[in-house]
Amino acid sequence: MTRFTVIRDNTPPDAIPRGAVVAMGNFDGVHLGHRAVIGSALRMGQAHGKPALAVTFEPHPRSFFSPNSPQFRLTDETNKLRLLAATGLAGAVVMTFDKIRAGTSAQDFIHHDLIERLGVSGIAVGYDFHFGKGRVGSPSLLVSEAPRLGIEVDVQAHVDIEERPVSSSAIRMALAEGQIADATTMLSGPWFVTGAVIHGEKRGRDLGYPTANIRLDKNCALKHGIYAVRVGRGQGNDQVRIDGVASYGRRPTFDNGAPLLEVFLFDFKGDLYGQTLDVAFISFIRDELKFDSIEALIRQMDNDSAAARAALASAPDAFPKLGTID
Incomplete structure (x- = not known):
């Protein structure tokens, strides 16, 4: 190379x-x-x-x-x-x-x-x-x-x-509106973020959905909601890709706190704390919602996971093409 x-x-x-x-x-x-x-x-x-x-x-x-x-x-x-x-x-x-x-x-x-x-x-x-x-x-x-x-x-x-100019501003607007497909087309690949996995409240474990939590830039204007994502773990030719579902938002059912990206990796077990992940956004699933009960939240999370798996199955190669730098 x-x-x-x-x-x-x-x-x-x-x-x-x-x-x-x-x-x-x-x-x-x-x-x-x-x-x-x-x-x-x-x-x-x-x-x-x-x-x-x-x-x-x-x-x-x-x-x-x-x-x-x-x-x-x-x-x-x-x-x-x-x-x-x-x-x-x-x-x-x-x-x-x-x-x-x-x-x-x-x-x-x-x-x-x-x-x-x-x-x-x-x-x-x-x-x-x-x-x-x-x-x-x-x-x-x-x-x-x-x-x-x-x-x-x-x-x-x-x-x-389609007679609309491609620009960084247009892509920002698409992401702010949850129009992931439009952003992907203009970027010629999925939009992605990179961040270190931090400790959270660990509520996901109790719900059956342990998550890798990543704090995004404070100016990130991505629409709050649920997304199908593909995660890159590692660098260069050694990077491993793992499918998942992610929530970006303030967790209105719990604390309505600062925005946080919470990623649940399908069929994965392991400790990711401190590791740096690339998270590519493949599809928008739904808006962030507040639930009246934990049971209702878990049912919706099950539905979200199924929707994310389906979206990712139809986009088997979707991931940004990345090179390595010194």
């Missing part, structure tokens, strides 16, 4: 491949629109005989400019890189988005970051990608500068599904 290299602000110049083609963007979710840009960079790189890299920014610029506004990210930095590593790219350049970068002019970004430091031979961007101080950098600026700089620039149009 080809090694996926992550280049950061402190990476020595001699460790940066010169002449690479870059796909630029925030790439939150690495959805179909992003993949069109990445595909363009891969084709350009193959034509040039050069590696193709992603150029992305962390933290997300929106977090820098609006630190007090909650932002539901589809992928954190690590999972974004894992998705990028599975696309065929040779690596990713992760640029720190801070006060200095926010104040860098578009022209300085092009000449210092892209030409001098990276030595790019080609750039692929989406039609709506903007950069530089005041967001004055645009695809049209890159196209106009390309002949003078001796580089190739390709601008990808928006990707539509």
Whole structure:
């Protein structure tokens, strides 16, 4: 397997491949629109005989400019890189988005970051990608500068599904509404989260449904409810997949507390505390409900499990394609 290299602000110049083609963007979710840009960079790189890299920014610029506004990210930095590593790219350049970068002019970004430091031979961007101080950098600026700089620039149009543009915002909205199938289509694979299993109240054991509990990011806007899920345990080629049913919400029957992801793994016995799991959301089953009795809750959990098994049986290969990063 080809090694996926992550280049950061402190990476020595001699460790940066010169002449690479870059796909630029925030790439939150690495959805179909992003993949069109990445595909363009891969084709350009193959034509040039050069590696193709992603150029992305962390933290997300929106977090820098609006630190007090909650932002539901589809992928954190690590999972974004894992998705990028599975696309065929040779690596990713992760640029720190801070006060200095926010104040860098578009022209300085092009000449210092892209030409001098990276030595790019080609750039692929989406039609709506903007950069530089005041967001004055645009695809049209890159196209106009390309002949003078001796580089190739390709601008990808928006990707539509049933006349609706694919975007990270559209995917966030779909997840917030429990429209898992729509989100999956736009992402070209199931949306997933990663987290460490923590100790909970252990009510699930008493109900016959012991769960692996994971605290998601506080800004996660996933609709509260019950989902069919597929869980990845381990990393890389050694990862084991286990089907299950999960609840995400506040547990209104019990404590109505902070949102928590509770995953019941089918046909599994073992201790998962402290382990990190990937949880892919395959299908939405129902809204979160409050039950008048424990007996009614258990009956519904039995029905939910049956529904989840049926949904997963019809999606045998559903899981995000993930690469490994250094």
